[in-house]
Amino acid sequence: MKAESPDIGFFARLKLQWFLLLRAVIHWWVRAKTLPQPFDDLEIDLDKPVCYVIDGYALSSLLILDRACEELELPRPLWPLRMASRTEPRSYLALRRKRGLFIRRTEARSHSESLKRLVESACEGSEPDVHLVPVTVLIGRAPDKETGLAKIFFTESWEIGGRIWRFLNSLINGRHTMVQFSNPISLRELADEDLGTSRSLRKVSRILRVHFQRVRSAAIGPDLSHRRTMVDRVLSSPTVRTSIEERARSKSITEYKAWKEARKYAFEIAADYSYGFVRVASFALTWFWNRIYDGVELKHFREFQQRAPDYEIVYVPCHRSHIDYLLVSYFVYHNGLVPPHVAAGVNLNLPVLGRFLRKGGAFFLRRSFRSQKLYAAVFFEYLSRILSNGTAIEYFIEGTRSRTGRLLQPKGGMLSMTVRSYLHSPSRPIMFQPIYVGYERLVEGGSYTAELSGQKKKSESLGDLLKVFGILKKRYGKVHVSFAEPVFLDEMLDQHAPDWMYRANDDTERPPWLSPLVDHLGQRIMTGMNQATHVNAINLLAAILLTTRKLAMDRDELQRQLELYKEMLQECPYSDRVTV
Numbered sequence: 001m002k003a004e005s006p007d008i009g010f011f012a013r014l015k016l017q018w019f020l021l022l023r024a025v026i027h028w029w030v031r032a033k034t035l036p037q038p039f040d041d042l043e044i045d046l047d048k049p050v051c052y053v054i055d056g057y058a059l060s061s062l063l064i065l066d067r068a069c070e071e072l073e074l075p076r077p078l079w080p081l082r083m084a085s086r087t088e089p090r091s092y093l094a095l096r097r098k099r100g101l102f103i104r105r106t107e108a109r110s111h112s113e114s115l116k117r118l119v120e121s122a123c124e125g126s127e128p129d130v131h132l133v134p135v136t137v138l139i140g141r142a143p144d145k146e147t148g149l150a151k152i153f154f155t156e157s158w159e160i161g162g163r164i165w166r167f168l169n170s171l172i173n174g175r176h177t178m179v180q181f182s183n184p185i186s187l188r189e190l191a192d193e194d195l196g197t198s199r200s201l202r203k204v205s206r207i208l209r210v211h212f213q214r215v216r217s218a219a220i221g222p223d224l225s226h227r228r229t230m231v232d233r234v235l236s237s238p239t240v241r242t243s244i245e246e247r248a249r250s251k252s253i254t255e256y257k258a259w260k261e262a263r264k265y266a267f268e269i270a271a272d273y274s275y276g277f278v279r280v281a282s283f284a285l286t287w288f289w290n291r292i293y294d295g296v297e298l299k300h301f302r303e304f305q306q307r308a309p310d311y312e313i314v315y316v317p318c319h320r321s322h323i324d325y326l327l328v329s330y331f332v333y334h335n336g337l338v339p340p341h342v343a344a345g346v347n348l349n350l351p352v353l354g355r356f357l358r359k360g361g362a363f364f365l366r367r368s369f370r371s372q373k374l375y376a377a378v379f380f381e382y383l384s385r386i387l388s389n390g391t392a393i394e395y396f397i398e399g400t401r402s403r404t405g406r407l408l409q410p411k412g413g414m415l416s417m418t419v420r421s422y423l424h425s426p427s428r429p430i431m432f433q434p435i436y437v438g439y440e441r442l443v444e445g446g447s448y449t450a451e452l453s454g455q456k457k458k459s460e461s462l463g464d465l466l467k468v469f470g471i472l473k474k475r476y477g478k479v480h481v482s483f484a485e486p487v488f489l490d491e492m493l494d495q496h497a498p499d500w501m502y503r504a505n506d507d508t509e510r511p512p513w514l515s516p517l518v519d520h521l522g523q524r525i526m527t528g529m530n531q532a533t534h535v536n537a538i539n540l541l542a543a544i545l546l547t548t549r550k551l552a553m554d555r556d557e558l559q560r561q562l563e564l565y566k567e568m569l570q571e572c573p574y575s576d577r578v579t580v
Contacts, residue, residue, distance in 0.1 A: 004353060012080075012089070019078055023063040024470045030060075030139070030174035034068050035181070035336045049130045050075045050084050050091065051118065054173070055136065055212040057094035060170055061137035065092070068179045085126040088114065095208060111205045119204060122187035123197045129188035132181030134208060136215045137178045140193050141275065141338070176279060180215060180336050183306075214309030221338035222390040231266040234381045235259065243377035258374070265378045268349070269363055271341050278339060282543055285330050292476050298331055299482040300532065300577055304433060307486065308337055311431035312387060314418060315340050318529045319401050319408075320537035321444055322348075323479075324437050328394060329360065331481055341386055343395035343414060384421040390428065392417075397522055403448045407530060410522030412515075422489060423500065432521070434484035434528035440538050442478025463466035480536065484528035484577060492521055531575035540565050 044050065052069075054061060067077050077092035093114035121127040190200050205549060220405040238264060248258040291297055296360065317328050329339040344362040348354065354364070369375045375424070386393065397415060422430055437513065442448065451457050493500040496517040544561045547553050553561070569580045 001536070013536070016078055019059075019063060019066070023067055026060060026063050026170065026174075030064060030170060031336075032064050032068055032071065032137075032177040032179045033181050036302055036305060037335070039072060042159065042181055042183060043400045044074070044133060044181075046075070048128070049081055051081055051088075051114075051132055051182070051206055052077045052092040053115075053132050053134045054092060054094050055209075055216075056096040057098070058137075062092065064137055064139075064177060065135055065179060081130075083121070083127050083130065083345070083541055085121060088117070090114075093118075095205070095212070100355055110184055111201055115205065117203055118187060119190070119576065120197050122191040123200055125191070127187070131184035131186060132204070132208075134182040134211055134215075136178075136182070136212060136219070138178045138180070138216070138219055139170055140176055140400075141220050145205065156194055161530065165331070178219065179338055180219070182211065182215065192312075205353060208444050211309075218309040219336050219338060219530045227267075227270050227272040229272055230385065231240065231263065231384070234378060234385060235262055237385075238382050240377050240381050243374050247374045262378050265375045266382065268346070269365065269379055269382050270356075270358075271363040272358040272359050273321050273341070273361045275358040277356070278333065278361075281360055282330065282333060285326060289330075289479075291472055292474065294475060294478050296479045296481065298335075298532075299480065299534065300580055301331070301335060301350070301483050303336070304483045304486065305335060307431065311488075312390060312428045313340065314430060314432045315391040315392065315430050315435060316397055316525050316529075317394070317435040317437050319396040319398045320405065320437060320439060321401060321442050323439075323443060324396070325357075325362070327437060327479065327481060328435060332392075338392060340392040340394040343393065350356060350460065350462055353462065353465065354381075378445055380417055380421070383417055384424055387418070387421050387430075388425045396524060401444070407526055410526050412518040412522055415521055415525075416514065416518045419489065419493075419521070426501075430489040432487040432489065432525055434487065434525045434532065436480075436482040436484060436529045436532040436534065438480045438534045438536060438539075439484070440479075440536050441475075443476060444470050477538070480534035480579070482532040482534055482577065482579065484532035485522045489521075492524070494516060496520070532577040533574070534579045535569055537562075539564050 014219065017359045052065060054065070062077060062099045069076050075091055079091055079092065081088035081091040084263075093112045095112055095115075097320065115132075118127075118130055118132075122130065183310055185204065187204075190204055193200070196204065237345075244255060244258045244262050247253075247261065251258070315328055315332070317324050325342055325344065329342065333339045338360055341363055342357075344364055346355060346366050348357060348362075349364045354362075361387075365379060371377065383393075395414045396414075397410040399411040400408070402408050418430070447458070458523075478521045497511065497513045540562055544558060545553060566580055568576070
């Protein structure tokens, strides 16, 4: 549906032309990515009046939105909103506006006047329906820092700075702009609830405010402390201080020496997330995927994307390759969500490489630390703090990469610590997101074959980085990333311990139901991964050849078997998320 030119007066048209001129200037530098992809997933009815809702008014955001709507052939926000009973001068409204030329302050108002008029019309029955479409425009997606000029220059924060700072932000981050449309809100459905104009207005205003807050949190993430600040907070926590005192007594050393040991552990563990590094890595990985893969397909992401703003996310992918670390974070980031902090084995904390991984959000853990009480206390406190802070995390519960392609039995260590952290300081509900990652060919295929033939696994080293040049000379087929049905921790807790909320902050003992809960949780997650499998041609070929006596078959017979297997999978699918 191509939008037609609006029929407006002379001065309104003059203002519109001025805005279009400014838009052309902005477009010279700003490039916006529109979400969701595919856009058809949204339920926008173009036969009804559409009014866009933005959180806070900013001319640059409005012009970027207008350009995105034009490219998508949607109604334009700069044009009048024509309804059955009357016409509004524009097709957008802002929940917040700032006044003042140099010192700009947010207006003290409980709602938008434009929104009030629309709600009144809907409640009076003079309008059949109007769709409110919330839109979030982010110019740059760096998490806020507590202090420093970076908070002004590199963050997408509408509370700091003014027009000059926003202009500078557009120059710096303009080519990293995101326009995220959300599902529309029907004012007719709201009016049908018979709440009255005043209550309906308060309700829709509250829904929109909470929506924008959650979308921004999911896309940008929480305010991040400096790594050194986070370490200091971990070391000053009561749990870690008690462990330091116990360490000093048991080893007959001074508390200062035990504190230095704990500090060393904390710096060994902690991530050092850098938005600038993530942006650079994003460009590099885009080139890398195009170089070695024939395509990377993402399945069932939209459903997860709609749920994500309401939960604390724990990504739990299957583990086949070191590429898993990069793929999940890359796709999450490119689809409008903040990349998770990833738990990585300390064997990857190599010189240079470890620093890069930390900048991308990796935090490191040792294979086993049951006998290291001080290390365990520091790690648990760090994990608890990033979870309670609202930081998404990712870890692999299989413990190691599968050499055979089969899912391994889940290890309960990280799951147990996640559950205990949530019980210690429950904030937002936790959603575990199982993810299936399938490859047609693995970059580690050669080393896996050697290990399966009996050779000893070689430890990771800096020399392994040189293998990248060999990898770049080959093609590795397609990769499929499929999001499974999520697992909600609150539901699992209600099932295993109905009174868990009354003892959430009780650290005095380990509840007897924790181990069965963790085991059940691990099995649910692994089952979810299996139910989201993508069956590719390599899988089918291997399954067929392994059933023959000499691992060989006539070509025509192989073709018939492939077609039969494919038909069986399509007609009798293992689950509704399995793809072929």
